[in-house]
Amino acid sequence: MKGLILAGGSGRRLRPLTYTGAKQLLPVANKPIIFYGIKALVKAGIQELGIVVGETAKEVQYIVGNGEKWNIKISYIPQKAPLGLAHAIKISKEFLGDEPFIMYLGDNILKEGIEDFVHQFENNKPNALILLTKVPNPQEFGVAVVDENGAVKQLIEKPKEPPSNLALVGVYLFDSQVFTAIEKIKPSRRNELEITDAIQWLLDNRFSVEAHMVKGWWKDTGKPDDIIEANLLVLENIEAVNKSSQKDSEISGRVRAEQGSVIEKSVVRGPVIIGKNSKIIGSYIGPFSSIGNNVIIENSEIENSVIMDGAQIKNVEKRIDRSIIGKDVVINVTTKSPRTHKFILGDQSYVQIIK
Secondary structure: OEEEEEEOOOOHHHOOOOOOOOHHHOEEOOEEHHHHHHHHHHHOOOOEEEEEEOOOHHHHHHHHOOOHHHOOEEEEEEOOOOOOHHHHHHOOHHHHOOOOEEEEEOOEEEOOOOHHHHHHHHHHOOOEEEEEEEOOOHHHOEEEEEOOOOOEEEEEEOOOOOOOOEEEEEEEEEOOHHHHHHHHOOOOOOOOOOHHHHHHHHHHOOOOEEEEEOOOOEEEOOOHHHHHHHHHHHHOOOOOEEOOEEEOOEEEOOEEEOOOOEEEOOEEEOOEEEOOOOEEEOOEEOOOEEEOOOOEEEOOEEEOOEEOOOOEEEOOOOOEEOOEEOOOOEEEEOOOOOOOEOOEEOOOOEEEEOO
16 A cells, blocks of 8 residues: 655645745654654555655655655655645556555644554455544534444535534545546536545445544644644653753753753753754743754743744743744844734744834
8 A cells, every 4th residue: 555645735824934845844843744644654554655745845855855764665746736635646646556545634643643544444445434533613624424323425625514523634545446536526616626526426426435533633734823732732742851961950841852952041841842952041941842953042931832943032021922933033132022922933034022
């Protein structure tokens, strides 16, 4: 069985963070989001993986590589425009061949992985297996209608009036019949080939479509608050490994500080991860914070935030909370600041707060 990860799209809901990079490469607990999907596929036994890429192809290829990190083979499949999930499958037919395959959206994270999901497909051999979870906002997702016996009856893409609260999680298993379905459907109002339409075609034509409920948590990291929430959930399970140089500091809870990091005259309360060669000086780093590589935080307070590589935060008197600071961003307070701060800043930004 081959795997297919989708890493195209423009990431509009994550701008300005995605103006200069792929949304699938944004960090959660200091790892690109796409790495979590690759790890899940490898753990489920996938050895050959195709990644569908768009306008950020070069960056994705540079960061992900050829699969050597995971001892697998990775191929890249260019998609000229984001024309839907079913379109991504259609253009991947040469890579996928006629064997069953698993498709994983590159901006999704599942706590428990997908091994049980794959086992159900291998045991029951349906034409399609979809992953579902209950959500409070089903109108933002593809929605499934399932009967009392658990059989899938209907799928609707982002309905204005959802018939259920069961959303399709971004992981699917298909056999080769999905290619027939994709050839039969037409583009939606969004001018996309919707995967929900393809699966509905399978249902309408009496092919077997089964559902599997998510175990543990799942996050679709499509919005800034989703990144922060996913970061929180992943940090809940980090191991404490402190390789930092410390001086006059208080460190408590599970803190993972990488080689070359320096913590001076500061308080760090885990769970927290601090990347390589970062400096924390005269500062407070609160729970559920991810500090990237080569970051400088001086005379400032950070909590429940994602600070990306190369950022500098200095002399911010009020605590920065539930924020995302992009790569090489500089925040430097020189005079009086507002009472609170919340930032979602793109790469290479510069902010000076006058107080």
